[in-house]
Amino acid sequence: MSGYPRARYLIAGDHGISVEFGNSLEEEINLKVQKLMHALENAKIPGVIETNPTIRSLFVYYDPLRIGVKELIREMRRIEGRMGDMVLPKSRLFEVPIIYGGEYGPDFEEVAKLLNLTPEEIIRIHSGKEYFIYDTGFIGGSAHFKVPPPLDLLPRKKTPNLGVPAGAVLIAGGLGSVYKPLAGPTGWYWIGMSPLKQWFPEKAPPLLILPGDKIIYRLVEREEFDRVKKMVEEGKFTANILS
Amino acid sequence: MHVFEVIQPGAFTTIQDLGRYGYQKYGVSISGAMDRFALRVGNLLVGNEEGEAAVEATVIGPKLEALEDVRVAITGADLSPEIDGKPALMWRALHISEGSILSFGAPKTGCRAYLAVSRGIDFPVVMGSRSIHTRSNLGGEGRALAKGDVIKIRDTGVGNQTSGSCRLAEDLVPLYGRQWKVRVVLGPQNDYFTRRGIETFLSSEYEITPQADRMGYRLKGPKIAHKAGPDILTDATPPGSIQVPGDGMPIILLADGQTTGGYSKIATVISVDQDLLAQARPGDKVRFQRVTITEAHRLLEEMGKKILEIRKCLS
Numbered sequence: 001m002s003g004y005p006r007a008r009y010l011i012a013g014d015h016g017i018s019v020e021f022g023n024s025l026e027e028e029i030n031l032k033v034q035k036l037m038h039a040l041e042n043a044k045i046p047g048v049i050e051t052n053p054t055i056r057s058l059f060v061y062y063d064p065l066r067i068g069v070k071e072l073i074r075e076m077r078r079i080e081g082r083m084g085d086m087v088l089p090k091s092r093l094f095e096v097p098i099i100y101g102g103e104y105g106p107d108f109e110e111v112a113k114l115l116n117l118t119p120e121e122i123i124r125i126h127s128g129k130e131y132f133i134y135d136t137g138f139i140g141g142s143a144h145f146k147v148p149p150p151l152d153l154l155p156r157k158k159t160p161n162l163g164v165p166a167g168a169v170l171i172a173g174g175l176g177s178v179y180k181p182l183a184g185p186t187g188w189y190w191i192g193m194s195p196l197k198q199w200f201p202e203k204a205p206p207l208l209i210l211p212g213d214k215i216i217y218r219l220v221e222r223e224e225f226d227r228v229k230k231m232v233e234e235g236k237f238t239a240n241i242l243s
Numbered sequence: 244m245h246v247f248e249v250i251q252p253g254a255f256t257t258i259q260d261l262g263r264y265g266y267q268k269y270g271v272s273i274s275g276a277m278d279r280f281a282l283r284v285g286n287l288l289v290g291n292e293e294g295e296a297a298v299e300a301t302v303i304g305p306k307l308e309a310l311e312d313v314r315v316a317i318t319g320a321d322l323s324p325e326i327d328g329k330p331a332l333m334w335r336a337l338h339i340s341e342g343s344i345l346s347f348g349a350p351k352t353g354c355r356a357y358l359a360v361s362r363g364i365d366f367p368v369v370m371g372s373r374s375i376h377t378r379s380n381l382g383g384e385g386r387a388l389a390k391g392d393v394i395k396i397r398d399t400g401v402g403n404q405t406s407g408s409c410r411l412a413e414d415l416v417p418l419y420g421r422q423w424k425v426r427v428v429l430g431p432q433n434d435y436f437t438r439r440g441i442e443t444f445l446s447s448e449y450e451i452t453p454q455a456d457r458m459g460y461r462l463k464g465p466k467i468a469h470k471a472g473p474d475i476l477t478d479a480t481p482p483g484s485i486q487v488p489g490d491g492m493p494i495i496l497l498a499d500g501q502t503t504g505g506y507s508k509i510a511t512v513i514s515v516d517q518d519l520l521a522q523a524r525p526g527d528k529v530r531f532q533r534v535t536i537t538e539a540h541r542l543l544e545e546m547g548k549k550i551l552e553i554r555k556c557l558s
Binding site: 010011012013014016018020023024025037049050051052053054055056057059061062066069070098126135136137138139140141144173175181182184199201202205207220 | 264265266267268269270271272299369370378379381428429430431432474476477478479481482483484501502503504505508509512514536537539540543544547
């Protein structure tokens with residue numbers, strides 16, 4: 001059994017409770033987070049405004065003028081106790097085209113050097129494997145997965161990169177960001193680019209890849225990258241869903 | 244209906260309401276007015292529902308030309324508002340005539356002023372809110388107001404068109420200094436800090452650095468000690484979260500803060516004091532004071548009652 005024997009309910013300000021199921025990057029812990037999220041949404045407790053599932057905890061945002069914190073924790077413990085056999089929505093497997101290195105991933109060479117691997121080895125380790133998505137967070141819903149060793153040895157960068165484009169594929173601190181939803185700063189290593197989009201503010205939900213889904217990187221040539229990018233930009237294509 | 248044209252945009256002027264709820268799980272910040280109290284009161288003064296969208300100005304306010312006769316209220320920071328060059332009163336409903344110029348001058352006290360307009364500002368609703376969030380390009384074109392933009396008001400809405408002089412009672416008008424007492428509830432990761440680290444945090448004075456915007460404020464002062472490392476497995480960072488990275492200097496996340504983060508959070512600023520922090524500027528001094536969650540909820544309830552009373556007085 002992974003995670004804590006009993007979930008921790010942490011006070012996160014006067015509108016928030018963080019229900020923490022463990023302190024490690026494990027699917028089993030993350031699935032509990034997602035189960036509690038769905039169970040709580042189904043329960044429609046008056047005063048619960050929204051939830052935010054993260055790697056190992058569920059953040060619950062509530063209106064303290066509508067529900068007391070003690071009552072809310074009691075109610076959540078009850079729901080948590082019954083969520084064991086809950087069936088989560090079917091996860092999807094997304095194929096993510098990628099080009100590594102060069103202008104597509106300016107930190108790629110440095111990463112290879114830091115890990116004492118050849119570029120080919122990094123591509124072999126990083127692509128072609130199914131990754132489970134733990135959370136979608138930060139700004140614009142970056143989807144995160146656990147990177148396989150030895151890529152997990154890579155720390156965050158000492159000096160953040162102040163501007164990477166949307167589509168940048170990143171790794172740091174044991175995690176991978178499938179590709180960045182919006183341009184912006186990052187303290188992670190930028191190793192490649194994907195032509196896909198994650199952020200669709202006009203759609204419900206506004207994200208393509210959600211927690212619980214899986215992704216697999218597929219190395220593509222420049223020609224295919226450009227073709228897919230154009231179709232994505234024109235709204236004619238979002239992604240290949242393999243299952 | 245077009246009510247204002249932007250002649251000069253000011254330093255950072257946006258449209259804000261009470262924020263965007265239900266989308267934190269998709270990486271969407273709540274955003275909304277940094278000082279909710281000022282926004283709510285401004286709206287009530289002009290007969291709106293308290294959550295209507297208003298203009299939020301930052302330190303250097305905009306210059307606007309009225310395209311119609313319009314009823315407004317200016318609340319929050321005193322950024323020396325003027326109508327046709329004459330000082331305009333704050334925290335009360337005002338009439339501005341077509342062709343008049345509303346401008347702002349030297350920032351006197353506070354940081355963010357609100358311009359509420361009778362019937363509320365018309366602006367595209369995205370994910371349930373009219374708030375502009377520049378970092379995710381949400382709200383209109385997702386950018387601050389620029390020269391030549393036109394501000395519209397809603398065609399339908401409750402707005403009060405009478406010309407009575409609605410004003411907020413003197414004793415309810417907040418006073419903004421340059422030293423702030425900010426109340427916090429400890430956690431969710433106070434167990435990542437040494438006892439001395441928590442003592443340092445609660446007993447020292449911190450200064451707001453120039454890196455302070457709607458996303459959050461970076462502070463500097465005595466270093467807060469972690470037990471081991473500063474990093475956690477990324478989790479939610481609601482508004483008010485106080486992160487402490489490896490350098491030991493606190494970062495307070497505010498309305499436009501990101502939805503998740505990987506630094507340990509020593510405490511969370513209580514909601515009513517987030518409104519006050521919205522009025523703090525770089526260079527201001529901050530001291531943190533610990534309160535219980537029960538106390539934080541009592542203070543929030545008091546704020547609710549205060550707004551209710553203001554509403555009664557004005558209706």
